Amino acid sequence: MVRAVPDTHGEILAAAARQFTVTGYRGTSLQDIAREVGCSKATVLYHFANKEALLAELMAPAIEVLRSLDEQLTGLTGAAAQEVAAQGFVDLAVRFRQEIAVLRGEFPELLCQPAFAHIQEISDRLRDALAGHSDRPGARIAALVLLAGISEACGEFADITDDELRLALLTLVRRAVEPVDALPPQQPTTEDKDS
Amino acid sequence: MVRAVPDTHGEILAAAARQFTVTGYRGTSLQDIAREVGCSKATVLYHFANKEALLAELMAPAIEVLRSLDEQLTGLTGAAAQEVAAQGFVDLAVRFRQEIAVLRGEFPELLCQPAFAHIQEISDRLRDALAGHSDRPGARIAALVLLAGISEACGEFADITDDELRLALLTLVRRAVEPVDALPPQQPTTEDKDS
DNA sequence: CTTCCATCTGACCGATCGGTCAGGGTCTGA
DNA sequence: TCAGACCCTGACCGATCGGTCAGATGGAAG
Structure with missing residues (x-):
């Protein structure tokens, strides 16, 4: 050897x-x-240095990608944000299957650690983008179910290649997410409503 | 007092x-x-008796409902099984939001305990039914993502009523799941393929 | 050979965990 | 009045946790 x-x-x-x-x-x-x-x-x-530092170094690459996805999302709205969020998150989930599986169960507790600061806000923004920035319950629920489900499920498909998994998840998201265009015209949507 | x-x-x-x-x-x-x-x-x-017994008593009602859903599923195939699985699981997830949230993170470890025996097999059957008993990756992935996502997400929507949540989840599932009828006719499907 | 530094280890620490146990109240029914 | 069931508690136990520390080892540089 x-x-x-x-x-x-x-x-x-x-x-x-x-x-x-x-x-x-x-x-x-x-x-x-x-x-x-x-x-x-x-x-x-x-x-x-300690157990926490071990975890932090383990998750660092995945967190870096998540951060850059968050940056891409700033300024985008509607269908564009929806698509970027979908593609970005699916790709992230597939590439970092193992890392996400680590975080899975311990999420609420681990978020308190300084290494994972702002992760909650970032994933909130991601969910908003996927929901087309709509506050209708249907859109919010669909977005959260998809994000959570993909995070959970990715670790289970060790027998499926990255490309295959990515494609399947992306088509699932596009089929499942409430399209931002299908909004009932109760609001003119002349410009992006902010805050 | x-x-x-x-x-x-x-x-x-x-x-x-x-x-x-x-x-x-x-x-x-x-x-x-x-x-x-x-x-x-x-x-x-x-x-x-011990910490484990506390958890077991806490989860007992939810597990009983899951078991009865599993019984309803025996014998059913195709679109019928898909619909029963969707309605049954959505209803279960909504009614037992808190209990499922408890189980969420500790799933892999807790399944070893005798109180949760067969839960893994049951949820596997549930997933198969939701996938229309198809073994195509797309169907399998969609079913698992939906089950995992609903389990994860249900606990988060404390501000949404049971009825509202149930309806939103059910429409999401129906939209997201690969319909069993849309199968490419590469197999005649004259009778249910078993085993 | 000596010095130095990176690597690694066994022994040990305080804290906390799940769980046990003997016993103290309190109420009820004979 | 007294026995006994029920409910509850403080003190305690062994095990395990994350983490510390002094020192052993071994190779490179002087």
Whole structure:
């Protein structure tokens, strides 16, 4: 085995990702991670300041993509925002299946941690965009169900390729979301209503 | 305060439900529940054999409804099964918003407990029915996303009435699910393919 | 050879967890 | 009056958690 550079740091990260998705963040102890890597718990804490820092580094790439999607969304409204949100989120969910699976269960508690600040607001904006910025219950519900469902479900389809999954999810979203054009003309929509 | 019957048992149950939905099952200690009720931790364990039994009693009604839905589904196929599954699950999710929110994050771990045996199989059958018993990825993905999304999202809409939520979810499901009739006629479907 | 630094470890810490237990009230019915 | 069922509690238990720390190891630089 040619293994000049052991890269313990990366191994710990990978093992943590695997364990977190199965047992959850709370349900996985540093001991568990160390056991899978084949090192001591102290070694895990040598490479990472604490358990929270381990999670933060694990989620950093996914969060970065989410942030950039949020930026793309600023200023967009209506059908354009809807489409960008749909494509962006589906792509994000597919690419970071594992990372999202980690966050899945612990969402409400983990959002308090500084590493995940503003995530709630960002996903709120994402949901609004997907709902066509409508406040009708039907649109709001559909958007939230889709976001939550995709987050939940993505981790389950390990047997499906990224492209296939992306396509299926995108067609599902387009079929399920309330189209912003189909709004009953109770409001003229001459300009974007803001605030 | 006319309080002839303190009903500590019920108060503990209600407090546990509230805490579990916020902090999760793992994240809520018996001490937390006792504190909210205003009794000692020992009292909680006097009324319930252990933490697991508390959760089991909390979820029992929802699980009973899920089981009966599963029974209704036996024998049904195609569009009929699809419709029963959609109506049944939407109704269940709306009625037991809080209970499902409890189970949400801890699903994979809690399924090991004897109180939740067969739940995985039941929800698998439910998903199959919603997918029109098709094995096409699109149908499977849509069904799972809808089930997961509804479970996740139901707890969030405290401001929406049951009837309103039920209607919105049902229309969403009907719009989003791949209709069993729209199957490409690559298979004659003369009779239900089984096994 | 010595020094230095990165890596890693076993032993240990305080806190908290779920759960046990002996016993103290309080009410009821004989 | 007294026995017993019911409800509740403080004190305590072993286990496990995240995290600390002094020191062992080993390779590179001087």
